[in-house]
Amino acid sequence: MTAIAAVDVALWDLKAKAAGLPLYQLLGGASRTGIMAYGHASGRDQEELFDSIRRHLDEGFRSIRVQTSVPGIDAVYGVIAPAAASEHYEPAQRAPLPAEEDWDSRAYLRHIPTVFEAVRNEFGPELPLLHDVHHRLTPIQAARLGKSLEPYDLFWLEDCTPAENQEALRLVRNHTVTPLAIGEVFNTVWDYQALIREQLIDYVRSAVTHTGGITAMRKLLDYAAQYQIKSGIHGPTDISPIGMAAALHLDLAIHNFGIQEYMPHGPLTNEVFRQTFTFQDGYLHPGDQPGLGVELDEEAAARFPYQPAYLPFNRLKDGTVHDW
Template sequence: MKIVDAKVVVTSPGRNFVTLRITTDEGITGLGDATLNGRELAVVSYLLDHVVPLLIGRDPHRIEDTWQYLYRGAYWRRGPVTMAAIAAVDVALWDIKAKAAGLPLYQLLGGASRDRVRAYGHASGRDVPELFDSIRARQAEGYQAIRVQTGVPGLAKVYGVHRDGESAAEGRHPRPVVEDWDTAAYLRHIPGVFEAVRGEFGPELPLLHDAHHRLTPVQAARLGKALEPYDLFWLEDCTPAENQEGLRLVRRQTSTPLAIGEVFNSVFDYQTLVGEQLIDYVRSAVTHFGGVTPLRKLFDYAAQYQIKSAVHGPEDISPVGMAAAIHLDLAIHNFGIQEYSGHTALTDEVFRHAYTFTDGHLHPGEAPGIGVELDEELAAAHPYRPAYLPVNRLADGTVHDW
């Protein structure tokens, strides 16, 4: 079997997605997600100009060899653009291999380690009553674990907080929107929010919270300690973890579980964090980590330290990337939880998928491959639209982490 064609499809059925479609001489096709939110066209260029020409004529079954060829052969390694492009190739090749075998992907990864995959959803509100309504809405949808985000008094807009039912992609702008931030106000406000949520919803509901890289290690330690009475499932991205050593301070000061890694794209980003057991969950996405091949290796590495998986799964991971993640979730032993925001109805029409969400759990389905088909005609009817993530500034105008 040989690769005879590789095509990049860019579509925006509510938000932008980049998809690689690889075709073999036997007519088997595979899909891979190459979406990099806010930098989509950089990955498109990387694929079209530097990767696709190298794929034609290759044996699609040689997945590990192709991964190493694209990673080591480029000399300039790592980085989100490179790894998103490699991920798209990797997932497309796994899709082809599983289709050729007539099996769902998880069967090629060792078979199921569980019957279904627990997911968590997002609840947010500009104030506590609105947050309560959002939590109830997620529960009505079946979620049994919920990430809680809230507005902060005195701040006009906080990332991740919007009216319930409003997509995060709505109101997209061709230039970054500027949001404001006040760490002291946030640290004063958040413990009271979780006290109220626990008082309303009881002790058994798993609650998660994302600090979105905004805190220093000292501030993160203070927040983790303050949230201990409310028994969080985890505190996510409490500090920018490029400074891996900074998590030593956080870990010493709080027993709140820590989850990190959605902006990571290489195992080297995790070496200190995993080796010193400074975190409890690894958060990288199939789409941004180079695909199924390296993410499976990361999870095996993390398992030696009793660290679990928690694959990043926001709306800007396409159903192709989400499907690949769910297959991996089902197969690995040290699965923790899967983020799942769902997609717009139109996105689900463009990317028809076999995976299902029922009673707060996901299953990849039994279709051969990853179980996603791309409607290219419908995709073409929704062309790319420039859109950026926001930027954060302090009261004095300083650009801040967000």
């Protein structure tokens, strides 16, 4: 589906350039003036987390994903390493073997509601807050977490259970009104068939680049729209500026836009992909250049040969491998 997406997005880019229009005009035109984007705040403790939220607010973010360490666990998904060169979380490391992180679901379930209580007390009721469970809970644990987070009015709880077991969402849904987002590991509209028809989720998390491109994503999002389910397109830095721009044109055009994940790319990536999209005061815009608005500089790309990198993996205290 990624290969199909590459061809599909390239063809939309060419067609829009031939028409002399920004791509979103071929998708029906802008339904909104800007695209609300959320950033990734994290911290090993409350002080670091609050600092990270403040830095994101200073950078212009108006919606924030909150990830923290858990007492008794050494390294957790979503929490920026203390020695990281960038403000923005990057889990994939260039090393001969993947890094090991650890996990304890009971400690996590006890800790997370206290974090959101503190964040709400500090930053008030207005700020949209999101949280990513990264597929690590059983259905009944996820139901409990959703219920315990209800007082803190999350924008969404993401990937609360392993997405492959879609039946699990029925159980979670029966116990909590915390909005649910899922789908960054899905590849087709069929993966969502029951989840959308039975209204078991609130946000579709697929990436344009993993789901067959703009054509397939538009079908998926139109299907979701019939059930008042909105978009929340996947957008970490492993989505290239081309994939991000494709998402932004869709976000601007579709009616059932929800929110867009956004982690700014680093200067080396921006050297290779010259782009016109902008981020200001919480909102992204793809720009008005004909086509996608991103040009690949092949000479610059040739200076950066492929280097393998690994995502980490999790172990429980007794050594069992667990969803990361």
